[in-house]
Amino acid sequence: MKYTKEDIFRIVEEEDIAFIRLQFCDIFGVPKNIAIAASQLESALNNECMFDGVSVEGFVRSGESDMYLYPDLDSFEIYPWRPQSGKVARMFCDVYTADKKPFAGDPRNVLKRVVEKAKSLGLNFKINPEAEFFLFDYDDDGQPTTRTKENGGYFDVAPADQGENVRRDIILNLEEMGFDISSSHHEIAPAQHEIDFRPENAERIADMIMTFRMAVKTIAKKHGLYATFLPKPTEGISGSGMHINIIAEDEKGQNLFASENGGLSDTAQYFIAGVLSHVKGMTLITNPIVNSYKRLVPGYDAPVNITWSSASANRSALIRVPSLRGQGTKIEIRNPDATCNPYLAIALILAAGIEGVEKKLTPPTELIENLGHASEDELRSSTFETLPRTLGEAISAYEKDPFIKETIGESIYNKFLDAKRAEWQDFRSCVTQWEIKRYLNLF
Template sequence: MDKQRDFVLRTIEERGVKFIRLWFTDVVGTLKSVALAPAEVEGAFSEGVGIDGSAIEGLTRAFEADVLAHPDPATFQILPWRGEVDPTARMFCDITTPDGQPAVADPRNVLKRALAKAADRGFTFYTHPEIEFYLLKSSKLKNGRPVPVDSAGYFDNVPGGTAHDFRRRSVRMLEDLGISVEFSHHEAGPGQNEIDLRYADALATADNIMTFRTVIKEVAIEQGVYATFMPKPFSEHPGSGMHTHVSLFEGDTNAFFDAGGQYQLSQIGRQFVAGVLRHAPEITAVTNQFVNSYKRLWGGDEAPSYVTWGHNNRSALVRVPLYKPGKGQSARIEYRGIDSAANPYLAYALLLAAGLKGIEEGYELPPEADADVFDMTSAERRALGYEALPSSLDRALLIMEESELVAETLGEQVFNYVLLNKRREWSGYRAQVTPFELEANLEAL
C-alpha cells in the first residue's frame, strides 16, 4: 500500500495533475465525486476526507452524517478526456465512519464483504460483463420518442458511422485508463452498441463499470451525441442488458471446470448455478432496479423472463457456454438477468451470495431448458416448473422484502434503503396516467 501511495504522489507531481477526483457510489449506483487539490492527497491517504453522508442518497442516516472517504491508491488513473490542460486523475474510495469502521451503507463495502466471505471458503470471484447501451442524437425527444444515431443492426459494420467512431474512441480511452476491452460491436437495436470488458475480480470489475459509464457519457458529449444505459428506451427494440460471465477460482484452479461433467461444469459449478436460480427472484429488485427494467425483462428480444438454465439457449436466465472445450481456465456461467443500469457492487454481491448459498446447502440443479422458453405455452412452462421472474418492480420488491439472503448480504441499512427508494419510484410510476391509457380509453369510455 505504501508503494502504491508513493507512486500516486510521485505521478501527481511528475504529470502536473491539478485535480484528483475522489469517486464513490451511492446505493442506487450513482457515481459521486469530490475534487481534491494535490496538496491534500497525502492527508487523504492517512486520515481520509470528511464528507456529509446525509447528502448522499442512502449512504447514512441523518443523525450519523459524518463519514470519511479513503482513496484506494490501487485505483489511481489520470482521466484521458481531461487532456493536458489542468490534468485530472481519479481514485475510488472506501467510506468509513469517523472511528474507522467500514460504513455499512457503502456499496463498495457490501461487495467487499461478500468477496471476503467467498475468500473464507477459498474462492476468488471473477466477472466479465457485456455492457449494452444506446447512442441517441440527443437527450431530447422527437414526437415523444428518442432518436437513435443510426438504423444499423447486430454486428453491422457502418463505415464512417457515428457508432463506429464512437466505439473506437471509447475503447482507446478505456485502455488508457487500464481497463481491458475484449470485444466491441453494434448491437441489434438502432444506435445500440455493446462493449465487453475483459474478466477481472469482481471488485475491479465493478469499479471498471462505474468508470466505463463515465467514459461512454464523456465520449458521447465529445462527439455531439447522447449515450443512455436506460434498460428499455424503445418499446419495439431490444433492451440494454449487462450479461455477466462469472467463475470461481480456488487459487489458480477454476472451480467450475470438470472435464467429465456435462458442458464440463463441475459439481461446484452446478451448485452455484442452482443457488443463482433459486434466489434469482429475490435479487431481481437489485439486478433490475428501475420501473423501466421490467419492460426489458418482459419485452422479448432474448431478455430472460423465466428462471431457467441452458447451454445454447438464449432465452434462459443462466447460460453455460462452452467456447473452448478442454480449456479449464475459461469455464464459466453467464447470468443474463442484470441490466446496464444496475448498481454493479450490489448486483455482484448478491449474485455471488446466491451462488455460494447453493454450494453451502448443496442445491440440486434442475433439468436444463433446451427449448425456447418464450415459445412455450403457460401450461407447458408450469408443467416443467419454470418460475417467472418478477413482472414489475412492485412484485420484485415484495419478493426481496421476504429474502433473508438479500437482507444479510446487503446489510440492514442498504436493504431498507433500497426498499424505501424503490417503493417511492413505484408509487410515482403507479400514479401516472400514461399516453397508452388515454389513447385506449379516453374516447372509448
C-alpha cells in the same frame, strides 16, 4: 497495478495533475465524488477527507453525518478525456464512519465482505460484464431524445453502424485507464452497442463498470450523441442488459466450474442452484427501475423464466453456460441491466452462488427447449418459475427473501426498499401516453 503513497505523489507531480476526484457511489450506484486540488493530496491519502453523509442518498441514519473517504491507492487513474494541461485523476474510496469503522451502508464494503468470505472458502471469482447501451441524437435544444438516424443491426459495420467511431474513441480512452477490452460490436437494435472487457476480480470489475458508464456518456457527448443504459428506451425493439459472466478459480488458478470430462463440475451446478434460488429476491437490485421490467418480457433477447442451460445456443435461459470449456468454463447470468448498483448486484449474485456451494444445492431441471419465442401466457403456465413482471412484484420478492438483508445489511436493505416503494407508488399514480392513446377515445 499496485501503488504506494509515494508512487501517487510522484505521478501527480510528473503528470502535472491538478485535481484528484475521490469517488464513491450511493446505494443506487449513482457516482459521487469530492474533487481536491493536488495540494490537498497528502490529507486525502492519510484518510482525512471528510464529507457530509446527509447529502448522499441512502447513506445516513439519524445522528450520523460525518463520513470519511479512504482512497484505494490501486484504483488511481488519470482521466484521458480531460484536458492534458492540469490533468484530472481519480481514486475509488471506501466510506468510513467518524469512529474509523467501515460504513455498513457503503456498497463497496458489501462486495468486499462477500469476496473475503469467498476467499476463506478457497473461491476466487473473476467476472466480466457485457454492458449494452444506446447512442441517441440530441434535439435542437440540446436535450436527449430516443431518436436515431441509423438502422444498424447485429455486427453491422459502417456506414450502417454510425456509432463505430464513438466505440473506437471509448475503447481507446478506456485502454489508457488500464481496461483490457476483448471486443465491441453493434448490437441487435438500431443505435445499440456493446463493449466487453476481459475478466477481472470482482472488486475491480465493479469499479470498472462505474468508470465505463461515465466514459461512455462523456465520450458520446463529445461526438454529439447521448448514451443511455436505460434497459428499454424504445418499445418494439430489444432492450439493453448487462450479462454477468463468472469464473471461479481455486488458489492455484484452476477453474472450479470445469469438470474432468469437459462438462460442468459439481461446484458449478451448486453455484447455479444458489443463484436461481435467490434470483427473484435479487431482481430488485439487479433490475432496479420501473423500466427494467419493460425489457424482461417474452419475445426479445432477455430471460423471463428462472432456468438454466448448458447448451450455449439456448439464450432463453436466465443462466447460460457458454460453449468454451476447461479453463474457460464460465457461467453467464443474463437478467441484470446496467442501471444496477454493480457492487450490490455482484455481491448478491456471488453470495447466492456461495450459499449454493456451501449447502450443495441441486439446480432445477435443465432447460432443454428454447423458450425465446414462447408467449407470456405459455411461460406463466409452464412448470418454470418466472422473474417478477413489474417493480412492484420485485419489491414483494425482495421482502420475502431474508437472504437479501443478510447479504447487503439492514441499513442498505431498508433504505433501498423505502426508495423503491416510493418509486413504484409514483409510477402507479402516473398517467402514461399509452393510456391516453388507448382509452381517451373510448370512454
